[in-house]
Amino acid sequence: MLDTPENDTKVPLNESAAIQVHFNLIPSSVTRWSKEKSTSQETAMLAVEEPLALEIDGKNSAILMRLPGAEKELAIGFCISEGIIERFSDISMVHHCGSFASGNRSKETADLETRNKVRILTNGNKAQGSDDQKLLLVRSGCGRNSLASMDNALPRCTSSLKVTTETLGQMNSQLFGQQKIKRISGGLHSAVLYDKNAQMLIGFEDVGRHNAMDKILGHAYMRGISLENKILFTTGRSSYEMVTKAARTSIPILVSLSAPTSLAVELAQACAITLIGYSRSNKMVIYSCPERIDFDAPMHPLCESDDTMTQALSA
Numbered sequence: 064m065l066d067t068p069e070n071d072t073k074v075p076l077n078e079s080a081a082i083q084v085h086f087n088l089i090p091s092s093v094t095r096w097s098k099e100k101s102t103s104q105e106t107a108m109l110a111v112e113e114p115l116a117l118e119i120d121g122k123n124s125a126i127l128m129r130l131p132g133a134e135k136e137l138a139i140g141f142c143i144s145e146g147i148i149e150r151f152s153d154i155s156m157v158h159h160c161g162s163f164a165s166g167n168r169s170k171e172t173a174d175l176e177t178r179n180k181v182r183i184l185t186n187g188n189k190a191q192g193s194d195d196q197k198l199l200l201v202r203s204g205c206g207r208n209s210l211a212s213m214d215n216a217l218p219r220c221t222s223s224l225k226v227t228t229e230t231l232g233q234m235n236s237q238l239f240g241q242q243k244i245k246r247i248s249g250g251l252h253s254a255v256l257y258d259k260n261a262q263m264l265i266g267f268e269d270v271g272r273h274n275a276m277d278k279i280l281g282h283a284y285m286r287g288i289s290l291e292n293k294i295l296f297t298t299g300r301s302s303y304e305m306v307t308k309a310a311r312t313s314i315p316i317l318v319s320l321s322a323p324t325s326l327a328v329e330l331a332q333a334c335a336i337t338l339i340g341y342s343r344s345n346k347m348v349i350y351s352c353p354e355r356i357d358f359d360a361p362m363h364p365l366c367e368s369d370d371t372m373t374q375a376l377s378a
Contacts, residue, residue, distance in 0.1 A: 087111050087130055087244050110248040112270045116180040119147065130244070130251065130269045131178070134159045136281030137274055138181040144280050144308035148185060151284040156184040217307060220335040222315035224292045226259050227357040231318065232344040233261040234296050238320075241266035254279045257294045264288065272299030273308070280312050290314050301327045301338060310334040316355060318342050323350055 088108040096102045110130055117125040117138050124147065129137060135157050142148040159181045234257050245251040245268055254275035255266035267278040276297060283290055294316040295309065301323035307330065309317045317331070318339040331338035331351040338350045349356055 087132060088248055108248045110244060110250050110270060113179055117141070118180060118182045120183070120185055127271075127274065129271065129274045133267060133278045133282065134178075134181050136267075136278045136285060137269075138183060138281065139284055140277030140279065140281030141274075142183065143284065144277055144311050146311060148183075149188065153185050153188040154183060155186050156182075158182045217310040217330070217334050218313070219333075220310065220313065220315050222291050222313070222355075224259060224294075224315045225355050225357055226294065226316065228347070230259065230261045231294075231339070231342065231347065231356075234263075234294065234318070235320075235342055235344040237261070237263055238266075238296060238298070242268060244268050252297065252299045254298075255296045256283065256288075256290075257296060259292060259294070264293070272297055273304060275299075276305060276308055280308065283312075294318060296342075300324065301340060303327045303330050306330040306334065306336060306338065309336055318347075 087110060089111055090106050091109050093105055093107045094102055095105050095107075112128055113131055115127045115129050115134060115137065116123060117127060119142070125141070127137065127141065138159075139151065139154065139157060142154075143151060148154060160178060234255070238253065238255060241255055241263070242251070242253050245253065251268045251270060252272035252275050253266060253268050254272070256264045256279050258264060265279060265282050267275045267282075269275040269278065276295065279295060280290070282288075283293075291313045293314060295314050296318045297305065298320050299305075300321040301317060301319045303324060303326040305319075306317065306323075306327045308314075310330070314336070316337040316339070320342055321340065323331075323338055323340045328338060328350045330336075335352055337352040337355040339347050339356075340350060341348045
């Protein structure tokens with residue numbers, strides 16, 4: 064049982080999940096103030112944020128600020144979704160040393176340097192211009208921020224996927240169960256991959272919404288999961304970087320609890336991606352390609368009553 068940030072409820076976790084959560088949290092002494100209780104000295108749990116160095120063919124290419132875990136998935140997803148490597152088949156080897164899974168915090172601290180580096184070898188077929196990129200520092204709150212990549216033509220989505228509003232509402236309802244670390248520390252984004260029947264395939268949390276999405280993408284590539292008929296759900300705002308990642312990886316429907324930016328909507332329209340914002344279990348705003356959404360299907364009763372929970376998830 065682990066405390067939530069407010070220390071007023073308990074969150075039960077199974078043993079394996081609790082180990083993973085434990086090694087992504089650090090205790091910190093804080094002073095808590097409230098009008099009713101004045102001040103008190105307490106211990107708060109903070110989500111871990113560490114740099115991950117990405118080396119491609121022996122060249123330092125990027126430093127990603129991330130929540131530890133799924134480093135290979137993050138590296139692969141980042142490289143493909145950012146156009147650094149064009150296809151998963153162009154990767155001949157990916158190597159990462161270290162893990163939080165051993166349960167030995169002192170050993171993990173000693174292995175910090177190797178734990179925070181991923182090496183990728185390609186077969187030489189990297190995307191055009193990728194060798195010209197300077198070392199990138201990708202902060203947890205930002206994407207790659209390379210405006211030059213916008214000059215490259217993005218593929219147009221041709222997926223015939225269609226989903227009902229009821230299905231999207233069910234996805235909304237399931238999101239809370241995936242947020243194991245955020246329920247304790249707060250301060251994290253989530254991304255979840257669903258099939259057309261609202262079956263959750265994989266979900267990740269991270270300090271950056273881009274990282275959570277990249278971990279999803281890398282996981283799918285490493286396991287041969289097609290993305291052309293899937294829905295990707297995120298908790299953060301949909302910026303142009305998020306839509307660009309969806310376009311490069313053939314995701315037809317991108318859903319967020321938050322709002323999109325104007326450029327994100329423009330890119331989604333140009334790439335024929337269905338972009339949904341302000342998603343709740345009983346309402347949403349579709350900014351592009353609404354033809355993929357079936358509005359006539361009846362809403363499940365559960366989806367009409369949990370809007371308050373969803374609003375809390377996006378806070």
